[in-house]
Amino acid sequence: MNITLSDHAGSLQPEPTVEQARFNKLWQEVKKKQARNEKLKQEMDALMATYTAKVMPVELGIEEPLILLARRLVDFASRKSLADWQRGELQDWIAETLHEVSQYNAAEADAISNDYNQVIADYYDISVEELTGPPEIEDDIDAAVREAFESMTTDDETPIGQEDLFGLDDDEDRAFFEHEAAGPKKSADRKEQPINEKWIRNLFRRTARALHPDKEQDPAQRLHKQKLMTQLLDARDQQDIMTMMMLYNEHTEDGALSLESEEIENLCDLLEKQKDILDMDRVALIDESPMHYAVHDKLYAVSQKARDRKLKEHLDDVQASIKRKFKLVEYLRNLNNLKTVLEERYEDHRYI
Known part of the structure; x- marks a missing residue:
């Protein structure tokens, strides 16, 4: 029995068998998810470039008010008129602010932290070593x-x-x-084999004939074929049938492959698994690093127009946050104002 690989589900073909119909549906779903992932990768690369060029310079502006705020809070840490709950709230606030400072200027965060430790040690009339404890404990x-x-x-x-x-x-x-x-041992280098070796060898040979770089006269095309051939060889060594079939579909003119009914069923199961893998790959593109996740969360949208809008909104939020931080530092001129803010923070934390 033959199955036909096609990128066009609606192409004119004889009435498909049940096996071919199921295969067609799964094949199209896999192709769609592959295209979705490739599009997301390109979009994430573009967003990362936009973030580096346009957002990061603006976000770096928050470093100055954060450092001023941290030092202002440390100045209040020795005040004896603070109640226990106020002192605890202030300690939490200093820790949060130092964490934020460390994301922009680790050296400055360490310096402020050392000053803070000295202030607390003086307050309790102990040494800094006694306060922090020996690291080898x-x-x-x-x-x-x-x-x-x-x-x-x-x-x-x-x-x-x-x-x-x-x-x-x-x-x-x-x-x-x-x-x-x-646990059960499995070879990390070979995938589960649902189809006979003879069929795979035939698939490899037919694909390799189409991808052989020696047939290309143009140097650029020859290099491209060499890369594809390397990908095919890796797929053969890994028994990665899906990659081999994708290369066969994209680079050969004949999309018909002869398979037994049981093998078609196994191949459909393989396509089902490939769909799950592609969904996991999509998540991995977003979670590639903390910065990737943050950029996706702040800037990603389906359309370019929506992405531009989110970029503007984020930049406006960052600039507004910088202004608020400067105003907060200016407001914390005296102990009474500090106590007012500490009470607001305390009430907020109680409800949380």
Whole structure:
């Protein structure tokens, strides 16, 4: 039985069989998701470039008021008239502000943090070392736990190991435990094989004939074919049938492939899995880095017009935020104004 690979679901063809109809539907869905992902990748690349060129220079303007705010808050940290809840709220605010400063100027954030530690140490009349604690204290605790564990013995004074704690007293039980923990082993280099090797070899040969770079006279086309041929060879080595079929469909004139009914069913199952993989790939494009996620959240939209609107709105929000930060620093001229803001923050946190 033959199946036909086509990018046009409505092309004139004889009435398809049930298997061909299911394959056609899944094939088109996979192609659509591939095109969607490729479009998203291009859009994300463009948005990242826009963010670097237009947004980042404006966002960097918030560094100055953030540093001023952090230093202003640290100046209040030694005031003895602050109530316990006010002091706790101020400490949280300083920590939040220092975290924001560190995103723009890590060195300045460290310097302010050191000044803050000195202020708090002076307030409690202790040294900074006593306040922050020795960095090796956690290592000491870990060493003590290990020493206690190693000193544990059984009735016959044999040290207790991890396997003994789980009741694994012989090699066979331990081997079983290790096997269960490791899980079923699968080759990381080869995909599940739903179709016979002869068919795959035939698919590879027919695709390779169309992609062979030696047939190209133009250097640019020859280089392009070399890249495609490398992709095909990698797909063959990985038993990546989907990639091989996509290359076959895009670069050969004959879209007909001979398959048994059971193999067509397996191929349809493979297409179903490919749809899920493409959905995960889409999420991965957005989550490639924290910056990618933030840029997608702030600037992405389906249409270019909507993206331009979101860009303008975001830039307006950033500039407004910078102005608010400067005004807040100016407002925090005295302790009474600080207490007013601390009370507002405290009430907000209570409702949250």
